[in-house]
Amino acid sequence: MTAPMPSGCEVSWLRMEMYLLGDGGEAERDVVATRLQDCAHCRQMAAEIREDTRSLPMLPEVPEPWWRRLDLRWMVAPPVLVAALALFFVGPTADFPPAEVAVKGGNLAVETAIAADGRVQVRVTCPPGIEDLGIVVFEGREVFRPLEMPTCGNRVVAGAMTVDEPDDTMVCVAEGAAAVARPAQLGPMAACTPLR
Amino acid sequence: MDFYRRYGPAVLRKCERMLGNRQDAEDIVQNLFIDLIRKGRTDVGLAYLYRAATTRSLNVIRNRKRRQELLDRHGEALRPRGMGTEGEVVTAELLAELARQLDPKTLEILVYAHQDHMSQQEISSLCGLSRKTVGKRLQRARVTLESLAGGAP
């Protein structure tokens, strides 16, 4: 599985796996098919994959994490709302993904992005008059509060933190630090977004 | 679950390359698919699963106890079962050592380049990084790799 890559060979394990699964576009499939004809190393990769017929472990039944039981449907902002929220933003937006990840709760909207250095950026948008924000992060089955609090007031805030499981992380902000003191009781006044 | 049956084997092979151990790889794959199925995210493709599996495997490798176990094996059990040992191959054992020396993002990119044999272009689109950034990170990783090859860690 760790066979060295001869120079000139350009097919990765991922591309070979996808080819054998029938994934990927037609052009990509043609490229890999040609490599399979021309390159002994590629043929060996394909053979190793095909010959691996070990069975998959069973997937056990696992209960949902407690915070998943919260009704989070209200957090998904309809497109028209996102467009309206975008007007609040006065800072640079280039570093952030499209506003489709922005979700609103109460008077707040929150967006997240993962910067190139791996830090999580948090942008909170709120109307004038809100001074105090609370932020809480659900990562896997753990809950934590980043040391650096976002501030608000119609401006972009780049919070800084890193998480180990970005695919399983939800960031929530609410008005007032007290609001996030008991994460299980976060209600519709909190704005939450999955990191990815 | 069709999603699991379809992609599980490929992700399992991927994790096994990183961890050098079938049992640990199975744990990661089970947890990853359970989480995705629970979230209703069964629409993702293999590229996404590769990234998620890489992140989770690196988390395991960074765990010090686990890393020590790997290092204690002195590579015997982890000898590549492929075509030989020459070339820029990062074994699970070496990866455990590199985890001590490289930052997480560089380590991730190194895995894609030296274990998964991805091109810089492929890594660039997989990670959403510029090709220049990928190149710089790989350069940094190569220096560390060479220093490990040149002397005892």
Ligand SMILES: [Zn+2]
């Ligand atoms: Zn080839």
